[in-house]
Amino acid sequence: MKFFSDNAAAVHPRVWEAMQAADSSDNAYDGDALSARLDSAFSDLFGTDCAALWVATGTAANCLALAAMCPPHGGVVCHREAHIEMDEGGAPGFFTHGAKLMPVDGEGAKVTPQAIAALTTPIRNDVHQVQPHAISITQATEYGQVYSAGEVAALGTFARERELGLHMDGARFANAVAHLGCTPGEITAQAGVTALSFGCVKNGGMNAEALVFFDPELAALTRYRRKRSGHLQSKGRFLAAQILAMIEGELWLDNARAANAAAQEIARACGNRLLHPVQANEIFVALSPAEAAALRAQGFDFYDWPAPEGRPGAARLVTAWNSDPGHVAALAQAITRL
Amino acid sequence: MKFFSDNAAAVHPRVWEAMQAADSSDNAYDGDALSARLDSAFSDLFGTDCAALWVATGTAANCLALAAMCPPHGGVVCHREAHIEMDEGGAPGFFTHGAKLMPVDGEGAKVTPQAIAALTTPIRNDVHQVQPHAISITQATEYGQVYSAGEVAALGTFARERELGLHMDGARFANAVAHLGCTPGEITAQAGVTALSFGCVKNGGMNAEALVFFDPELAALTRYRRKRSGHLQSKGRFLAAQILAMIEGELWLDNARAANAAAQEIARACGNRLLHPVQANEIFVALSPAEAAALRAQGFDFYDWPAPEGRPGAARLVTAWNSDPGHVAALAQAITRL
Amino acid sequence: MKFFSDNAAAVHPRVWEAMQAADSSDNAYDGDALSARLDSAFSDLFGTDCAALWVATGTAANCLALAAMCPPHGGVVCHREAHIEMDEGGAPGFFTHGAKLMPVDGEGAKVTPQAIAALTTPIRNDVHQVQPHAISITQATEYGQVYSAGEVAALGTFARERELGLHMDGARFANAVAHLGCTPGEITAQAGVTALSFGCVKNGGMNAEALVFFDPELAALTRYRRKRSGHLQSKGRFLAAQILAMIEGELWLDNARAANAAAQEIARACGNRLLHPVQANEIFVALSPAEAAALRAQGFDFYDWPAPEGRPGAARLVTAWNSDPGHVAALAQAITRL
């Protein structure tokens, strides 16, 4: 019974079907009919003109976005525990040709205008110090916290005032939208987001993420950079098929709702073990080593997590679109019994 | 009836099956059982210890190989019409952090020790001139020409003498092996090749190529670079599955033989229109604009090609593992009738 | 009696004086009064608003210029024997983050619109092929040839039509202006040049070159890149002093005229040994190995050069601002006597 991560879960049957349907086409790269439909499909979804490129990984999507918004001599503000800072093997430095990540702190891995201002306002406006050019936030955050539309809009306003781009790492964007019950446009285009990494892989896809630009010039530039980074697949139709299967219909939201609901069921069993409110599909709980061992002895697999002060230990539990209801219920019961 | 390219052909049913069988596993990145099997599967195939990494594209495979063999201040010798020089959107410059491609000429896009020596011997051994660090050849070449085992070995010997790495872009490696009837090791490890981009996508795969290192230290380094370039997929098992379906069994050779045979059938109809001997699955033919138009009017699609001197025009015809025998026969007849 | 190169000649006394006069100031970086005067001094010289930055080397000037005009995924057209292509150790690849140099051929190392068009027109306008973004020419060329105002203007027009930047490597710009008897503006700003590497080091300076932008936005960007490449010196006043000593007055032209005149004196002795017309301060002559040895036996030092077809050998002779008249006369006589 695995609660390690959502990033290796099975592929949704409708995604498989869409991929198989794409097999008969044989236009190369992004010259096929499915790839050609991405821009309009996302424009419909977000209620505004946008341009979307498929890439195989969230790291590629994030870093192509950053490279489009930040010159090599600039900096990108992000949370100290952001995926781009902690878990992408230095990919931002590669794609941006050495731009600097500028980490800030914030509860639940959330970034605020105040935290960014505290970091960037003292930076002298001269060539000796790296100047910020963009902000990157994660929705939902690495601790499963969801920015409200108002919170994103405050960052968007701040970004516009400071002439910074605003990137959203949406590896779990669907979970955030499902939690908020808002439209996808309300927390992106309407809130001042420049580029969004729209995640599919953690949400029932196989190996396709969409990089959505609300500024079409950046998309045009990024098409060159996608090729140059080896991310232009010759059978790109299989990536487009995955993405369209997700968003033309409500599959992306249905899958996220399922994962979120499973997380809520577990969360209810956790009581004051919870280290963060559960808003998406990740549950961070205080667990002593003995308790963790007890759960594992019952067949539950999950990652240990660094223990916050005053707690004997911690763990991260992640649900997915296809989390087995029986496993979820069993885990909730097991935690209750601890 | 499309003879544009093999790079967008359908995915072979056995590849589909292998991918679907991989769905139930859920280990992330390359921590799954299929990915773990790659090293031994390729070591068996090549008859020597080697290490293999999956990546999604040939461009990524090629450029990760070059980056492993050439420092940013070095150079890589290749043919002037090599894919890395002509068709990868500057990806070698990106992955190597600005190393220089050093093009040489050669019949049929083949590189020889003589041509390389003519280019590199005059280079002064000082810091003002970029020093060569590697050679990259394409097997089969961009004109469908196949290096014999002896030709590769001559390059391997030359490379070793000059302390250069030797990379083989094997986007159509299977077609070359099928043509030669040799073992895969004879034209790689035994001939002094350092790294091979083992192509699957043009040969019935979907989006997985294998990057095979005959020097395991380079593979270890490249695992970091793969992640850093956004090419470490979280559901990597689907790439490993494609590759294993190809090589554990003779599928890779069967598919290449089919494509080669189709090319031979067309070649026989071309007579002295042939611009290069047909050895793999590409046919380059002299065609006047009127003849090209006549073929297109009969439903045959293909790319025009720059006309060599003394010819009124030219075209490239490419067959694939699944070229329709009826279409192939029809094309051969149509060319005969021209 | 050295005729190796002008790049290590002594520093002109007026340059020394200017440097010493700068010692008493103590404003750091480019915050001093001399550095602040560069923009207006060059604007006066070129008869148009421009912005100028000091850097220590021609390589830095050239490559900062290219990086300002060409994105990492783009290309820069230059002559196959251009300094940036042959003798800068891959620096263009470093400063541009991997952009591609696209060499063309041309008599006397000159580039023409026709040659550029022949190279670039066949490039498909897609992401698979590197797109040209700039042209770089050398004035005077690596073979001492001088572009006329009309020739530069033709390139400037071509560049504007194709939306390419136009860089001029003016390591020997002074020699070219002295030869043409034109104003410096006529072969730069008025002819469509975007950025000029204005050479001082070969012309009596110590270690300061001026990078002149006729587009001030590129200069602003380049100030960041200069710092980032370690080229912002804290005692920059000593570089500004060198440059101002050259251009506020006619020292730059006087020195170039002296070097050119010395070259003419030698050229007159060379007769049909001359491989190129002598227009600046470099003389390329046909010399058999025995003749070269004979000259060396008389105390003349110079570099051998690759022999053109039909010639038994060749040499390059370079004069400088301070070439000893006695040495020059002696060399002319010795060649005459050969």
Add this chain to the structure above:
Amino acid sequence: MKFFSDNAAAVHPRVWEAMQAADSSDNAYDGDALSARLDSAFSDLFGTDCAALWVATGTAANCLALAAMCPPHGGVVCHREAHIEMDEGGAPGFFTHGAKLMPVDGEGAKVTPQAIAALTTPIRNDVHQVQPHAISITQATEYGQVYSAGEVAALGTFARERELGLHMDGARFANAVAHLGCTPGEITAQAGVTALSFGCVKNGGMNAEALVFFDPELAALTRYRRKRSGHLQSKGRFLAAQILAMIEGELWLDNARAANAAAQEIARACGNRLLHPVQANEIFVALSPAEAAALRAQGFDFYDWPAPEGRPGAARLVTAWNSDPGHVAALAQAITRL
């Protein structure tokens, strides 16, 4: 009366003399006799074989050192207020092709093995997280603190155990040696330092720093990188001359002693205003805005500094090799009178 910085002070007369003496030589790049003497001169100074390269700036020296020790996918641990992190405009990212600086905290801008271990030990040894490859420390630190030989040796031992390179930014290395009264080798080669940026510019030089490698292979590699970054000057003899004037004799130590003594005189007047012990030539003092204004009204120029907690304001005062004794005495008196 300027106490802004030592980085724009006048050039020492003996440095001027050495530069002028170098004028008559005319070997280009580092082919001259002075440049050729650097390796042996530094080997004598440090009591061990080492290789030394001149470069024009401390930023270039630091970043070439880092690039020699850390691959693009790696990281370099440094203090959060290190010059490379705060004041080099992102140059480390440029020279290393995007490696990551990993800042740690520490009193007086000093780094300790404990602080590094706390940062790096939790880093998982996998490709998702950037792995540390080097440590960079500043001697004396950005707050004028001097690492003892024992402190450096502890870092050297730690670095060796973890297989990390150890770089020392010695922009004020002379001041540190003068303070400690040790040999230069004791706090570098003997303590496990891999590469040292040996500063001259702040200590009476004009525009030459020495990059000293205690591992000769790294020096060989760096010669290519120096050229590639545009830092190989054609009249490099003028840089070698500056450096040799400093170290062949005790000029480097005499100058540092003078600056240190001036700092001590001011420090004695500061009493408990001192924010850090004064060990080199920088004095950090608590000053209210009114007090700072009062000093400025008397003609003293200096930079404000961020005030530590509980202090009304702060300032940085820097002395130089040529600080006017009268100015120093006047400043000391003025502070006493506050």
